[in-house]
Amino acid sequence: AQKITQTQPGMFVQEKEAVTLDCTYDTSDPSYGLFWYKQPSSGEMIFLIYQGSYDQQNATEGRYSLNFQKARKSANLVISASQLGDSAMYFCAMYSGGGADGLTFGKGTHLIIQP
Amino acid sequence: DAGVIQSPRHEVTEMGQEVTLRCKPISGHDYLFWYRQTMMRGLELLIYFNNNVPIDDSGMPEDRFSAKMPNASFSTLKIQPSEPRDSAVYFCASSLFAGALNEQYFGPGTRLTVT
Numbered sequence: 001a002q003k004i005t006q007t008q009p010g011m012f013v014q015e016k017e018a019v020t021l022d023c024t025y026d027t028s029d030p031s032y033g034l035f036w037y038k039q040p041s042s043g044e045m046i047f048l049i050y051q052g053s054y055d056q057q058n059a060t061e062g063r064y065s066l067n068f069q070k071a072r073k074s075a076n077l078v079i080s081a082s083q084l085g086d087s088a089m090y091f092c093a094m095y096s097g098g099g100a101d102g103l104t105f106g107k108g109t110h111l112i113i114q115p
Numbered sequence: 116d117a118g119v120i121q122s123p124r125h126e127v128t129e130m131g132q133e134v135t136l137r138c139k140p141i142s143g144h145d146y147l148f149w150y151r152q153t154m155m156r157g158l159e160l161l162i163y164f165n166n167n168v169p170i171d172d173s174g175m176p177e178d179r180f181s182a183k184m185p186n187a188s189f190s191t192l193k194i195q196p197s198e199p200r201d202s203a204v205y206f207c208a209s210s211l212f213a214g215a216l217n218e219q220y221f222g223p224g225t226r227l228t229v230t
Contacts (some may be wrong), residue, residue, distance in 0.1 A: 035218065045206060045221035091158065101170065101213035102148055102160035 002027040002096040004106035011111050019079040021109050023092030026073060032096040034075040035103065036066065039089040048090075051075055087113045117141075119222035121207050127228045133195040136225045139188055140209030148219060149182055149192050150206040158206075164190065165213070197229045 003026040013019045025034065036048040051059045051066045059066040067076040079086055089110050093103040120139040128134050140147045148163040162172040167184045175182070179198070184190040194201055204226050208219040 033217070037221070043204060043226070044223045045208075047218050047220065050218055093158075095213075095217065101146060101165070102150075102163050102174075103158075103219060104160075105158040107157050 002029075002032075002094055002104045004092050004094050004104055006092055006106035006109050008109045009107070011109060013082055013111065013113055015084060015113050015115050016081055019082050019086070019111065020067070021077040021079075021090050021092075021111065023075045023077065023106060024073055025075060025092075025094050027094065027096040029096040032094055034066070034068070035093045035095070036064070036075075036077045037091045037093060039091060039108070041088070045091075049077065082113050084113050084115060087111060119207055119209050119220055121205075121222035121225050123225060124223060125226045125228075127230065128197055129230055130198055131196045132229075133193065134197045134201075134227060134229075136192040136205050136207075136227070138190045138192070138207030138222060140190070140207070141220055142188065144209035144211050144220075146210045146213050146217075146219075147184060147190050148208040148210075149190070150208065150221075152204040152206060152224070153202075161192070161205075194227075197227075199229045202227055202229050 005024045032053045034051045038046045049059050049061045049064045049066050051068045058068050063080045065078045089108045091108045092106040122137045145166050149161040150158050152158045161174045162182045164184045182192045204224045206224045207222045210217045210219045
């Protein structure tokens, strides 16, 4: 069974600093996808970035990048030059096939950006 | 595109009442997912549909929960009778395909409170 672990329940970061949110995963399927979603206080789930297990390069989307270390089974989200609007819950999620097409989510990290 | 639409956004009901949550997926998306988010259990997949057919309902907590997708543009999640422990945010998500390369787009969620 697949599992996502986010070990940081909460983080405080100074504005403009870079942030790394940790995510480790466990799956026996060679084909899988890793996703990061942002959930601001308003409650919606916003897709940020995706990494496929066969991708050779780390994914990047604007200020977001994914530090994918396959051997370590980690997929950390890096936010460069953090902004106050980055304050939110961040969820790491995985799709790993095997007939189940839903996403498995981690417990999330509550990120607070301080001015 | 308007994105995934859910209604109502908030629902307050008394224990024992029937609750119906509604979802309109993004046009052209073949997959529809229902998730539930609680503080204790995080985000959990309840059920998902492919081309209007329920594929996996193993996440549905008990027989009080049922979901239907009568056509490609509409799905319902029904709880009958509702109980206080059903209080949660219920998300609907849709995707074009399933699989590791596939992003799921989430609706704004329905916050259900059962008193």
